Amino acid sequence: xxxxxxxxxxxxxxxxxxxxxxxTEFHLCERCAREKGELIPGMSNTFSIHNLLSGLMNFDVPxxxxxxxxxxxxxxxxxxxxQFSKTGRFGCPACYEAFDAHLEPLFRRLHGATAHTGKVPAxxxxxxxxxxxxxxxxxxxxxxVAREEFERAxxxxxxxxxxxxxxxxx
Amino acid sequence: MxxxxxxxxxxxxxxxxxxRNLRDLPFPYLATNSQLEAVLERxxxxxxxxxxxxxxxxxxPMDELDEIDKRVLVEKHLISPLLAExxxxxxxxxxxxxxxxxxxxxxxxxxxQVLFPGLQLAEAWQLASRIDDALEAALNxxxxxxxxxxxxxxxxxxxxxxxxxMVHLPALVMTQQVGRILTAIHQVGLVVRGLYGEGSExxxxxxxxxxxxxxxxxxxxxxxxxxxxxxxxxxxxxTARRSLLETNRLKLEDRLSRxxxxxxxxxxxxxxxxxxxxxxVRLGVDLGLFRGVTPATLNxxxxxxxxxxxxxxxGQALTPEQRDERRxxxxxxxxxxxxxxxx
Numbered sequence: 001x002x003x004x005x006x007x008x009x010x011x012x013x014x015x016x017x018x019x020x021x022x023x024t025e026f027h028l029c030e031r032c033a034r035e036k037g038e039l040i041p042g043m044s045n046t047f048s049i050h051n052l053l054s055g056l057m058n059f060d061v062p063x064x065x066x067x068x069x070x071x072x073x074x075x076x077x078x079x080x081x082x083q084f085s086k087t088g089r090f091g092c093p094a095c096y097e098a099f100d101a102h103l104e105p106l107f108r109r110l111h112g113a114t115a116h117t118g119k120v121p122a123x124x125x126x127x128x129x130x131x132x133x134x135x136x137x138x139x140x141x142x143x144x145v146a147r148e149e150f151e152r153a154x155x156x157x158x159x160x161x162x163x164x165x166x167x168x169x170x
Numbered sequence: 171m172x173x174x175x176x177x178x179x180x181x182x183x184x185x186x187x188x189x190r191n192l193r194d195l196p197f198p199y200l201a202t203n204s205q206l207e208a209v210l211e212r213x214x215x216x217x218x219x220x221x222x223x224x225x226x227x228x229x230x231p232m233d234e235l236d237e238i239d240k241r242v243l244v245e246k247h248l249i250s251p252l253l254a255e256x257x258x259x260x261x262x263x264x265x266x267x268x269x270x271x272x273x274x275x276x277x278x279x280x281x282x283q284v285l286f287p288g289l290q291l292a293e294a295w296q297l298a299s300r301i302d303d304a305l306e307a308a309l310n311x312x313x314x315x316x317x318x319x320x321x322x323x324x325x326x327x328x329x330x331x332x333x334x335x336m337v338h339l340p341a342l343v344m345t346q347q348v349g350r351i352l353t354a355i356h357q358v359g360l361v362v363r364g365l366y367g368e369g370s371e372x373x374x375x376x377x378x379x380x381x382x383x384x385x386x387x388x389x390x391x392x393x394x395x396x397x398x399x400x401x402x403x404x405x406x407x408x409t410a411r412r413s414l415l416e417t418n419r420l421k422l423e424d425r426l427s428r429x430x431x432x433x434x435x436x437x438x439x440x441x442x443x444x445x446x447x448x449x450x451v452r453l454g455v456d457l458g459l460f461r462g463v464t465p466a467t468l469n470x471x472x473x474x475x476x477x478x479x480x481x482x483x484x485g486q487a488l489t490p491e492q493r494d495e496r497r498x499x500x501x502x503x504x505x506x507x508x509x510x511x512x513x
Contacts, residue, residue, distance in 0.1 A: 006490070032490065077196045089277075092196040093312035093320040096327075103324075107317075110325055112359075113386020116318025118329040119299065121306045 005032035074098035127167055134163045175288015178465060179456040180404045182336040182376065183287055185247070186294040186393075188302055189321045189330035190280040191312040197322035198257065198275045206259035206275050213274050216308035217263055222301070226266035232257060238487070241478025247285060252276055270301060277322050278330075280305070289400060291333055291393045299389075318385065328385030333393055335400045340375040340453045341410035342403075351406060352377070359383050360399055374445035374472070379403070415457065426454035434505045438491075439498040444475050451505075462509045471504055 003011045009029035072081035079091030081099055090096065096103070107114045137160050144153040175181070191197060192212065195205050210231070217227050232240065232253065240254040243262070248271045253260045263272040273281040282305070284298040312320040318328040326332070342348040352362045363378045379400060381392045414422050429450035433439075439447075452468045454460050473479060475497045481488050484496060 077200055079200065088324070089199060089322050090197060090320070090324070091200040093191060093193055093314075096314055096317055096320050103317075106324055107327070107385055111328065111383045111385035113383075115316050115386060116314075116328045117386060118318060118331075118388045118392075119302075121311050121313050121319075122303060123306055123310070 001027050003027065003029035003032050005029070072099055072102070130163055130167050134160065134167065137163065174466075175286060175290055177404055178288040180337055180339070180407050181289040181400065182338055182469065183247075183285055184290045184294050185283065185285045185334045185336075186291065186298045187284075187332045187334075188280075188282040188298050189278040189319065189326045189332075190282065190302065190305070190309075191320055191322070192279050193310040193312045195279065198277065198279065199322065201275075203259060209275055209279050210259060210261055212309060213261075213263075213272070213280065213305075216305050217272075219304060219308055221304040221307070225270060225301075227263040227270075227272070228266070229263050230261060232260040232262070238478055238481045241476075242482050245473055245476040245478045248283075249273055250276060250281075270297065272301070272305075278326070280309075289335060289397070289404075291335065291397050295331075295333070295389060295393055325382075326384050329387070329389050329392065331384055331389050331392060332380055333396050334378050334380030335396065336376055336378050337400065337403060337407070338374075338376055338449065338452060339403070339407050340449050341414050342407050343375045344414060345410045347406065347410060348377075351403060355379060355399060355403070358395070358399060360396060373442065374449040376445075376449070411453070411457065423454075423459060426450045426457075426459055430454060430460055430505070433501050434509070435502065436498045438494045439501065440494055441475060441477070441497065444497055444501060445472060448472055448475075448501075460509065463505060464508065467504055467508045471501055475500060 001011045003009050004027050006029060009031060011027035012030055013028045013033045014026065073079070074091055074095040075098065076094035077091035079095055081102065084090060084095065084099060090099075104114050137156055141153055141156040141160065144150075144156055175184075192209060195201060195209060198206060198209075201209070214229060216222075217229065235243075240249070243249040244251055244254050246268070248264055248268060249262050250273065253262065253273050253276045257275050259275050261274045263274070264270070269285055271283050271285075273283065282298050282301050284294045284301070286294045314320055319330040321327050321330055339348055342351060355362055359382055361380050361382045363380070379396065381396050383392070387395075429447040433444070433447050433451060448468055448471055451460065451463065452465065455463050455465060455468065474483070477488075477493055480493050480496050480500070483500070484492075488496065
């Protein structure tokens, strides 16, 4: 068989591409395959990382939640854990919460760690900081009430309301 | 890339990429067309902020480009092959100086990328982070207290940062030390790839070294680790170059000069040979062998002799044979002009 691209050299590489169920066959010589490869750099391995990931997930291992992971589904985008473990990709940010119980081992294998220690965005981080401050103030309020320091408690209550409003508007 | 920057004799470029997503929409591969359009619309509006005005971004929707234009952007490393080939409703915003490109609806909603010449990782990170801050002021990012920036692929979660340095290591390749060094690099959590990233060949002795871990370490730690390793690789390459000159100067000069001769006289040249010969000439320039030819000329040729650029230069689609002829002509003209000779 001759190369379908140049028609001059014998085809030495044969491959099939399936996109949405449409099957296309390619028969190319090495030279033209290389030229095509140059036209689509990196194409050959686009999916490899996701295939590899799926091997890392071994999703049928029973976990401490008692629920088989396969039954899990993200209720925002509808992605199931089984789909996730096959594609190696989350469907939406909410998937991280939905599959949370099963992610620790995956992150440990991929990154050797499970918790973020880097940059915190100003806005999301701002709310995060406010939320932490809110928790602290609420604890202090409880103590103030217990000690019958009502003036201090009133101040704290006003500050808590302010913070809650800030968080709502953020 | 103008061939300048720290350690430019070995480091071609430094790149920092940040993966970011919007909080309330599915990741691009799962999003509907109208959700993708919503991403485009929001990012485009966020780019209109005053803080971003100095960068003079140009907004380019992928569906307004033909195949050759897209290929040119990939060859200039301004967009990824994925955005060019597969993204639905994709777009890119490119700063006037082409140092910053923001891909929209690639694997993640946003991929902020900064590219600097030479070894300038900290500088690239600072600029990327500034752009990130400005965008975040107008966009609700998907961020989780414990997991950090949420990304479509678990390999990017946390910082979402991928920093990479492109190095030219001809002497380590010639002295067959490169394999050993690259293995050592893998062992400290870094990845080495060819010119176009994942899975591509190390053409022209060009290697891309990048971080793999994105979760559990700060951006600064990740960059320092990469910087430290690259500094060591640079030292090994310099030592290898010195020892080649001491023990094999005539042979080395002969090889590099032959490559220069072929490039400045050939009438037909395939891209693989071109990039390998350009690597030789680059080493010759770094060793002071060829006058007039600058790293900038070589960087330009490395990009301009690729299929997309050649076809844009020709203003039409070209067969591989036509490209080989044009490639040879372009290299001949540039090198002879730079060296002050006839073309």
